[in-house]
Amino acid sequence: MNKPSFNDSRILNYLKSGRILLLDGGMSNQLEAQGFNLNNELWSAKVLLSNPRAIVEAHLHYLEAGSQCVITTSYQASISGLIKTGLNETQAKDLILSSVTLAEQAVEEYMVSNPCAERPFVAASIGPYGASLADGSEYHGDYGVADAVLIKHHKKQIGLLAATNADIFACETIPSLQEALVLKQLLAEQKKPAWISFSCKDDRHLSDGTPIEDCVLEFNQCSNPVALGVNCTNPKYMVKLIERIKVTCPDKFIVVYPNSGEVFDATNKTWHGTASPNECGSASTKWQKAGANIVGGCCRMGPEHIVSIKQALK
Structure with a gap:
């Protein structure tokens, strides 16, 4: 099998320049801030179906905050999950x-x-298999299914988004x-570069208990993904996880x-606790120092967090 070549990848050339790539924050919390109720199995994908203009506006909030890369709302929008809601396969793919x-x-x-700005990037989100189940299982990964089930699921998603x-x-x-x-x-078969980010339960283990070193070592000799990391994980674990991956x-x-x-309470789909954008900005300098090249926020991180990170990383 020929290894993929990413020599013409604008995003890869950006990273090779040594600059930090600033991502966006959580799409769901931004949509909630815009007045949408996402307490359903489709989560942010519900708005993708009902009010696509609101998705554009949510992305714009992050771009104006300083994000240099926005992540699509396809995390929860799997073909199988959308078909369960009543769409046919063609409608699901189009969505x-x-x-x-x-x-x-x-x-x-x-x-x-902003005509003088550098053109931002778009990252096509591929959520975990558990996201399509809408039962919180993506937070532990204990799906109880064979590899073939996961292959079939992800092959459809990746194949569809590869053409974009x-x-x-x-x-x-x-x-x-x-x-x-x-x-x-x-991903070894794809010509589009990728990153894989893991959810972790502490500063050394994936959510399923696998040591982070054991997992990322599997990718050490692979051309794709080009980046590895962590998302949807408590920020207090970031520095140690970055160091272990590095x-x-x-x-x-x-x-x-x-x-x-x-x-996050997966049963009631509610969040408990507080977090400060200023603390996030301060923490991001530690992530950069530890070796992070791509930085942003996930659930409950909004445009104000991105502004704080941008200011801190200057």
């Missing part, structure tokens, strides 16, 4: 593809208002070694976008 189109539209509108103009795949919140190895197999895979870029440190 997922629209998540990229809407992100691109936000970028276009941002560039009209998104700059990179964002394989997010991956909770287990099993799912990571499935993605390793599928030592194990020194040639990979490192991506981190933690949640706010609040605790």
Whole structure:
């Protein structure tokens, strides 16, 4: 099998320049701030279906805050999950593809208002298998299914989004070694670069209990993904996790976008706790010092957090 070549990748050239790439924050909390109730199995994908303009506006909030890369709303929008809600397969695929189109539209509108700015990137979100189940299982990864089930699921998602103009795949919140190895197999066939970010339960283990070093070592000799990291994880664990990844895979870029440190109740779909944007900004300098190349926020991290990170990393 020929190894993929990313020599013409604008996002990879950006990272090779040594600059930090600033991501966006959580889409769901921004949509809630815009007045939407997301307490349903589709989460932010519900708005993708009902009010696509609101998705564009959410992306614009992050771009105006300083994000240089926006992540599409395809995390929860799986083909299988959308079919369960009553869409046919064609409608489901079109809706997922629209998540990229809407992100691109936000970028276009941002560039009209900011013609001297560097053009932001678009990352196509690939959520974990558990996200399609809408039962909170992406937070532990104990799906109880064979590899073949995961391969079938992710092959459809990746194959669909591979045909878009998104700059990179964002394989997010991956909770287990099993799912990571499935993605390793599928990404090896792709010409679009990718990152894989894991969800971790502490400063050394994935959510399924796998030591982070054991997991990322599996990717050390792979051309794709080009970056490894952590998201949707308490920010207090970031520095140690970055250091462990950096030592194990020194040639990979490192991506981190933690949640706010609040605790999510998967049963009631509610958050508990508080977090300060200023604390987030201060912490981001430590992530950069530890070796992070791509930085942003996940659940409960809003535009104000991105502003704080941007100011801190200057």
